[in-house]
Amino acid sequence: MNRRALIKGSLLACAAAASPRLFEGRLLAAPRQTTAGDDEKFVREAAYWKKLTGTKVECELCPRACKVADGERGFCGVRENRGGRYVTLVFNRPCSMHVDPIEKKPLFHYKPGTRSFSIATAGCNVECKFCQNWEISQFRPEQIESIHQTPDDIVEGAIRSGSATIAFTYTEPVVYCEYMLAVAERAREKGVEGVMITNAFIKEKPLLDTLKVLGAIKVDFKGYTEDFYKTYCRGELKPVLEAMKRIAKAGTWLELVHLTIPTLNDDEKVIRQLAVWVKDNLGPKTPIHFTRFHPMYKLKNLPVTPVKTLERARDVSMDAGLKYVYAGNVPGHPGENTYCHKCGRMLIKRAGYIIKENLVQNGKCPCGEKIPGVWS
């Protein structure tokens, strides 16, 4: 069974369930109904756009700044011009809902060992040739199965599943920011924090609004060259760097992932440049994860990343002065563990998403050093 069908399957299973329940880590909610023939109930006026001449509008959500004619959609496929009014088509419209360990995001320094109620809608504002979730990110909302879930429904689901956070993830939360903001605000009122897993391809104003309601952000950083962003992601590097600086400046907890793809973004010199940039602009204690690539979507001609490549990336980055560098998607590898930046002691031992041991107490190493992160 392909993944799109699997995702659909899980939601259809949702539709059959009488009440929210957990099954093999996946939340089977009680949706009000599926979307077939019912697209209009998910339509809301979009935030972050302006009128141009006539009925044309310009989206002000991401640096792409789509100029959208009446009847057309932005690049993301989830925002549409209707008679000169820009709307989102995915408010209350998740296409995926799972309960994951927070380590799966991955966020390693943010409430470790807790569950994260994870949701996504259709759509993305870039198109990575290696997208692991292209079957939802690269489709329009009406092309995939989705359910109706208000912010209250989501928060209730998170609380019932014992989740400490709600993760906006899988696709690109920037494109469903109206929904994300509404859910995160409601969640915070109920003591649940929102976390965003994003490409950080977002303009300043929506980013600043987002930072006000989120507890943590993980940025999927694609590669430290404009050419890589342009060729493999149809995005841009510079706005992403700017956004990450803003996140760091705001003090919102930030971790980076660098999906390391053989021959495309695994050049040691470039990785060193990235590490130096992170150290200088985000701080040396910003965690960065070099994760293993698996052939996917439009990049099926490349091998799985050798473990040695991840180890080299990790070594190079630590050599450049970064303190918390991880190897990802290699369960059991010592590079998955957290080590105190001062005394070098292993603080958190992991096996994949499972925490085997955690010595961090009150945010500190047994040596007394404060460990960066949000620990409770």
Next chain:
Amino acid sequence: MDRRKFISVGIGAAAAGAVAAGVKAVLDGTEANGAPRGGAPRRPVVAVVRAGSAKSPADLVRALYRRLVERAILLATGASGLREAVLGVASPSEMVGFKLNLLAGPRLSPSPEMAAALAGVFAAAGFSRERLVLWERTRAELRRCGYSQDLGATVAATDDPGAGYEDEPESSGELGSCFSRLLTRRLDVLVSVGVCKDHDLSGVSCGAKNLYGVIHNPNKYHDQNCDPYIPDLLASRPVKKALRLTVLDAATVQYDGGPLYSEATNAFFGGVIAGRDMIAVDSVARSVIERLRKEHGLKTLKETGREPTWLATAERRGLGVADPARIKVVEETV
């Protein structure tokens, strides 16, 4: 009475590169040399057939559309008879899909009357209704535009149960998309049935832009005036192997404000534009649009920043002829 004229557009220095000059001939019927020209065999033919008696889209009833479509297909194929013309496009053992462009709603989409006339022409050549498929992305669009009635053909949508898009994307140049399973699994022949309209991003939306409706992610391919994405789409395996004919319902030509209907910027044209070479058809349609823009004091598409450069790109890649000087336009009024 049939007034039949053969018009060769853009021959010689006077018309070289001048799109509007070709259109003037098309619209005015002022071809200097009234006799058919024996152009080079590779020159594609585009038929522009208009209803002399019609004054508004409402006058274009099915029987009149039938005459327009028959003449257009006959002229576009250069066949000696209608049956031969149709059988030159497809064989009755093949499944023929007519991809409709219904995005703009009933006032600026191929009319069901025209589609029924087109299906009727194929049926008369021996095609069963099961092998003639009028299709669009969604049932909702088909319903909205009047495709729920009996039109002498099968009506299908990509969002029908059991249809959908392919599970895996197919790459072609910069484009990578999941194609409608109607095209990849059910149909042998693709006929693009579009309209003749301005498009805010691609410059014009006629035969080629209509095919954005066969892929799952059209919104990803609007940058740079859709160039090179439209040529990439035309060069893709599913489209290339199936595309055989383009027919535009040019009852109304919208020369600005597209892709949706704009009351203030359209004109009654009362015709059908057809050809085997989609790029040539779109080039001629572009000329019609440019001509109307000029008449209404509007800037050219290039001046407005949405020149359909993909036409020339497509020609460079051997996907058709965009240069008006190399297209044989045949105009006729019935």
